[in-house]
Amino acid sequence: xNKKHPRRLEAYNSFVMKAxxxxxxxLIYSSEVxxxxxxxxxxxxxxxxxxxxPKAKSNHAHLGSGAT
Numbered sequence: 001x002n003k004k005h006p007r008r009l010e011a012y013n014s015f016v017m018k019a020x021x022x023x024x025x026x027l028i029y030s031s032e033v034x035x036x037x038x039x040x041x042x043x044x045x046x047x048x049x050x051x052x053x054p055k056a057k058s059n060h061a062h063l064g065s066g067a068t
Contacts, residue, residue, distance in 0.1 A: 016047065025052045 017028040028049045031039045039045060 023054065025054060026050070027052060 014033055015027040015029050019026045019028070026049050028047055031041075031045045031048060034048075
């Protein structure tokens with residue numbers, strides 16, 4: 001994957017903020033990681049985000065799920 005999509009991996013590691021909504025991860029990026037023709041709106045940089053659902057793990061327990 002790293003060799004096939006190096007820009008995606010680089011962008012994944014350069015997020016500005018990470019938040020979780022239930023079990024969905026929201027990664028917030030600056031527009032400056034986008035290609036040059038997409039970095040600005042009306043001369044200003046902006047924030048954008050991607051929702052990522054983590055792959056299920058067989059022995060994964062969520063905090064607060066009631067599992068003991």
